[in-house]
Amino acid sequence: MIEIEEMGEKEMKRVLERVGYGHLGVVRDNRPYVVPIHYNYDEPHIYFYTTEGMKTEYISQNPEVCLQVEEVNDSKNWRSVIAWGKAERLTEEAEIEKAMKFILERNPTLTPALNLMWIDTWGRALVKAVYRIDPHIISGRMTLPEGETRGAPSDNQNKSTIKN
Amino acid sequence: MLKITNLVEAEARVLLKALKHGHLGCSFHDQPYVVPMHYAFDGENIYFFTTEGMKTEYLSANPKVCLQVEQVSDDRHWRSVIVIGEAEQLTGAEEIGRAAELILKNNASLTPAINQTIIDNKERNGAAAVYHIRPTSITGRQTIRHS
Numbered sequence: 064m065i066e067i068e069e070m071g072e073k074e075m076k077r078v079l080e081r082v083g084y085g086h087l088g089v090v091r092d093n094r095p096y097v098v099p100i101h102y103n104y105d106e107p108h109i110y111f112y113t114t115e116g117m118k119t120e121y122i123s124q125n126p127e128v129c130l131q132v133e134e135v136n137d138s139k140n141w142r143s144v145i146a147w148g149k150a151e152r153l154t155e156e157a158e159i160e161k162a163m164k165f166i167l168e169r170n171p172t173l174t175p176a177l178n179l180m181w182i183d184t185w186g187r188a189l190v191k192a193v194y195r196i197d198p199h200i201i202s203g204r205m206t207l208p209e210g211e212t213r214g215a216p217s218d219n220q221n222k223s224t225i226k227n
Numbered sequence: 228m229l230k231i232t233n234l235v236e237a238e239a240r241v242l243l244k245a246l247k248h249g250h251l252g253c254s255f256h257d258q259p260y261v262v263p264m265h266y267a268f269d270g271e272n273i274y275f276f277t278t279e280g281m282k283t284e285y286l287s288a289n290p291k292v293c294l295q296v297e298q299v300s301d302d303r304h305w306r307s308v309i310v311i312g313e314a315e316q317l318t319g320a321e322e323i324g325r326a327a328e329l330i331l332k333n334n335a336s337l338t339p340a341i342n343q344t345i346i347d348n349k350e351r352n353g354a355a356a357v358y359h360i361r362p363t364s365i366t367g368r369q370t371i372r373h374s
Contacts, residue, residue, distance in 0.1 A: 093257065097250050099305075127257060127258050129259040138265065
């Protein structure tokens with residue numbers, strides 16, 4: 064059996080805190096686009112930056128974004144959290160500095176590369192925009208370990224089961 | 228210094244074929260939705276299946292999708308491929324069977340679960356759906372070693 068269960072709010076927040084890397088969905092003219100990003104979760108906000116013009120174009124036209132974050136051990140053992148909200152571009156220097164500091168702290172292995180970029184004037188120019196998401200919905204699903212079920216079936220209305 | 232370069236399409240296709248798990252983006256009334264997904268690529272089309280009502284609803288309203296797949300060694304060594312195209316639900320028993328076989332071949336550990344889901348789907352009529360994506364563009368980016 065692979066059993067998939069809806070995650071509780073605390074568990075979802077822990078995943079968002081732990082991972083720091085996800086897949087951002089944006090939409091322009093009904094065309095979706097997905098890009099991998101590093102982010103920092105500072106409850107309740109998610110901060111991320113982009114070095115790419117394409118994302119800023121999409122987000123300035125349509126600020127609605129969807130961030131998907133996952134922890135995958137194997138195809139039968141995973142958690143996935145999805146957060147929806149509007150991405151707001153930070154404009155104040157102090158806010159941008161604080162957000163970038165958060166993101167760099169969260170991603171220690173990225174830090175040498177990005178720190179180099181961030182301390183250089185030209186490197187700062189590469190960071191096109193820093194955003195904050197205030198998620199209005201967070202949803203999460205996870206597999207249960209094989210052979211384990213939680214509660215009686217009547218208590219699990221949210222649970223979807225794939226029979227094996 | 229971390230440098231990022233574009234993959235040529237042939238490289239992106241090789242990576243797409245080698246991997247089996249990606250992130251499907253779709254759009255419903257200008258709201259994006261991203262879900263993790265097992266897939267198979269036969270060199271022409273991408274095949275995936277879903278058991279979730281929400282995705283089938285989104286995809287029938289707007290078939291435009293974006294599939295992102297990645298191979299990450301660490302934050303400084305990764306490759307990412309992005310496929311743009313339209314998802315179409317397969318309806319013929321033969322094409323569903325062929326697509327299911329490809330997905331199972333690429334995701335061997337899922338075999339029992341998917342087999343049962345597809346069998347259940349036939350019995351329950353509509354709980355799972357098998358799709359293919361005809362890519363209109365396949366692009367990719369990768370980090371290159373710093374000198």
